[in-house]
Amino acid sequence: MLVYLLRRLGQSLFVVAAMAVLVFVGVYAIGNPIDIMISPDAGQAEMEAAIARLGLDKPMWEQFFIFIQNALQGDLGRSFVYSTDALGLILSKLPATLELAFLALLFAVFLGVPLGMIAGLKPNSIAGKTIMAGSIMGFSLPNFWQGMMLILLFAVIFKVLPSGGRGDTVQVFGVGLSFLTLDGLSHMLLPAVNLALFKTSLVIRLARAGTREASLQDYVKFARAKGLAPRRIVLVHILKNILIPVVTVLGLELGNMIAFAVVTETVFAWPGMGKLLIDSIQLLDRPVVVAYLMLTVIMFIIINLAVDMLYCVLDPRVRLSEARA
């Protein structure tokens, strides 16, 4: 276990270093932030002053060197646009995104797995066919359009839910949380559903395929022959065996939901990290984009590690120390 962890750590450091170079070079190759940020009224002199203030007059390698030097001390730079610490800016948006992502994850698991198992156990029933047809819709309709339709339906026509924004928050340990107030929850519902639709469809498909495969296997037949209650066979023996692919995919998707919920956050004006990323890209706020992507890389590494650990719990045959990946 320890060997495995150490090896993973080494790999991770390499990935982080490679990403730092790629991200920095990539982001710095686009446009010139000053052209976007400065008032058109500014003359050449003011423009040069602003370029010097933001350190953009230095050659790229020197800017990169400064970035690395600061990054090693935990400072990922200062936002050009907001003039605040880039990492702090992103982290201040993290709670809003996290609560949305976790609510969406709950939807995906608690709707997706049971529905997928029903579709897998009774593939030819009306229920099974309806679920599969529904999941195709969830897959193929664009996220943006789904969001707009949800707003149109629930906010504009029925006027039961708010169209966007975050609503009331409660301060818990200095962090504003929405899910503790009724108003906050009502604001969260639509974006969470929007975010969850695609993931739920994905989970339904995975659970269905897994269930169909597992229910034909010898151990299920044996359990049935042994006279186990069908309920126990489904909920213990089949469920446990189909969870591995579901956990793998959801792990990756959770990362995606946290880091790139851009569409949902934009449509619902949800003040999360995804919206910050897209705004920062448009304004060429390089330090924020770089810090964001670095944070994302680290987050994915951690999630993948957690997923590997979960395998071990779900399937005792998997021994992490033997893994060579």
Add this chain to the structure above:
Amino acid sequence: MRKSTLFCAVSLAAVLASPAGAQELSIGISAEPSALDPHFHNLGPNNAMRRHTFESLLLQDEQQRLHPGLATSYEPIDDSTWEFKLREGVKFHDGSPFTAKDIVYTVCRIPTVENSPSSFTVYTKGIADLEIKDPHTLIIKTNGPYPLLPVEVSAWGVLSATANGVTGDIAFDPEGCTGIDSYPKTEDFNSGAALVGTGMFKFKQYSRGDKIVFERNEDYWGDKADWTTVTFRPITSDGPRVAALLAGDVDVIDNPPLQDLDRIKSEGFQVAQGLSNRVIYLHLDHEAEPSPGITGTDKNPFKDIRVRKAVSMAINREAIVERIMNGIAVPAGELLPPGMFGATPGAEVEHYDPEGAKKLLAEAGYPDGFGLTIGSPNDRYINDAQVTQAVAQMLTRIGIQTQVDAVTASTFFARRNAFEFSMYLAGWGSATGEMSSPLRALIATPDKAKGYGGTNRGRYSNPAMDALIDKALATVDDDQREAILQEASQMAMQDYAILPLHFEVTPWAFRKGITYEPRADQYTLALGVKPAN
């Protein structure tokens, strides 16, 4: 019976409750300010938000005309000295009185803002010295005649010296003021701690990306606001912003998409629209030979006035306004809309004449035209890429084989500033509301010391034009200056230095029961939202 009693009670309650409910206002804005610091970022959304809490010596009205603000009157004493009489009895949000010292403090602070991406020094660089004659009389000295001083002092908000810890006397010095220990940081404004102004609204809450909340300043010196609380919600995507209005989550939105205006009206909402100070123009490469976006010839055809004229004649501005802008724009014959300072009354829009344009092209030696690529942003101005596309088709019709290179604003401006385009479409909003603004930025020969030609990326250069602009910017008398600016503008148009296409018309949409007077500067201000009578 009981049911109807209940119904009566409910509707009565609703009637009684509505006046209180009507005092809260919620506005969905398409662009969020980057900070609440009034001197951090000189850009539209920040400048608009600033006006709620911080005021200036002079205020710009809907048409960008100047009105008394914290100053009740001003007059030039001689060519380089101005006297401002300050309003008495004005209090900051913390209760401290407003005096001339606050102006000095503010001008001192502006150059010191850390990491400012776009500094307000553009509006204070004309100030050579400040002198406090008495607490309510301020003398401003400039280096030479400086007619833009009144409009420039309307561009920055005034901080309180007392609220920021100044106790003794302070003195202005362009190299560094004396008597001031420290200035508030940008973060102090975002947290609300330093957000102490004289404005109609006071700070209540700011949560970046989510909302900005102001409450009414009960001690305001002028007419008090109609709203006890105002909430600004940034909703950057067009569809959701319209949805928020239709759902009743916000009362007002800015920049509703043109194609949704009919829908908004049919749902029982109102739309107000007004001519903005923003002109959409085509700039031509007057310098490079050969020019990067031109094929089929080694020369730069745009150096020939006949070609420039032919291009202008080939563009059907009426059709662009009607078809692409849904009629929500006005064809332009100049760089500033009629009625604004320096615009020529009755300035004519170029007559659409494709046959005449072909003849001119042939005369200039291009009977078969040439190849051209027009650069354009595709997410900066209203329907920008579609307008460029239309221009390209019109030019192709007279034989100039035209392609469009439309990219996102961040890439477009970088490439434009690197002179990669032989012709590009862009827009100019005149912050000062007078003709000197577009002339100085777009047409004057680039000159770092004078601050000329900052956006003249076609590199047009005409000494006679520069001399006229110099003269206008040294003429303090308004009537004389306006005449010179009109002359300069006509000169630019006759030389086809730049081709104006249309003026943007800015729409706002809001629920029934309120009104909004459109502003030429395109700002969305809660100050201008009134309950309808």
